Amino acid sequence: MEDTTHTQARIAVVDDHEMFRAGVIATLQPYFDIVGQAADVESSIDMIVATQPDVVLLDVHVPGGAEILAKSHPHAPRTAFLALSVSDSAQDVGSVIRAGARGYVTKTITGHDLIHSIEQVSEGYAVFSPKLAGFVLSAFQGAPPDAPAADEPVHDEELDRLSAREQEVMRLIARGYTYKEVASELFISIKTVETHVSSVLRKLQLSNRNELTLWASDRHIV
Structure with missing residues (x-):
């Protein structure tokens, strides 16, 4: 039943x-x-x-x-x-x-x-x-509404350069997702993932995904 x-x-x-x-x-x-x-x-x-x-x-x-x-x-x-x-x-x-x-x-x-x-x-x-x-x-419990959690970064101008979609792609790539896995997770094409990753690296002035992972880890956003 x-x-x-x-x-x-x-x-x-x-x-x-x-x-x-x-x-x-x-x-x-x-x-x-x-x-x-x-x-x-x-x-x-x-x-x-x-x-x-x-x-x-x-x-x-x-x-x-x-x-x-x-x-x-x-x-x-x-x-x-x-x-x-x-x-x-x-x-x-x-x-x-x-x-x-x-x-x-x-x-x-x-x-x-x-x-x-x-x-x-x-x-x-x-x-x-x-x-x-x-x-x-x-x-x-009374923390200032805009205060980040203890393990969260403060306002980050570099992060603000990225669009909402670029931030989604960045977090998944930084967590070790493959381009194919990111595409499946976000329901976009692999080519679109590649375009977003290239844009993220350019905006953050990074060379590769390893540097991106370190950048995201330092800011506690993955």
Whole structure:
């Protein structure tokens, strides 16, 4: 008999990668009522306001992702947002939580854990990966909202030179992912990965991926 314990929760999915979005929806459909999906700011806001979902699973690296949260929340006050990201940087999660998201998980999450996380958020709980829980707890205990975690870098002008997508690629490459693995993780072509890596190395004035790994490790962003 099919498990129907989650079917009352109404879920919307916002992600600009069509194949990833379709895969997530296929994973969630047996457990939740999928009431909408979108890939950009305008259509996401319209969809959220129209459907009033219980939970929006939001890829925070959709261009204008923070804008989606900020502009739709006043018109869908009962909707909770669960952020989904390729990054597990405390700096990234801090900005998203301050914008109003109730939880934050990475795209390495298993289907089972994603279902459980959405269920928890729909019931009013906050959900974070264990690595980020300490940072979030410190923030809620009174640390300055813009203060980095103890093992996180301060504002970095070099990092700011990179676009959001370049930062995603940089973190994966620095963690030892191959170009093919990065392409699969981000649902982009290997050629696009190569282009981003070349741009990252040029902007950071580095020569190769080994130097990139050391650069990222020194800043505690991998």
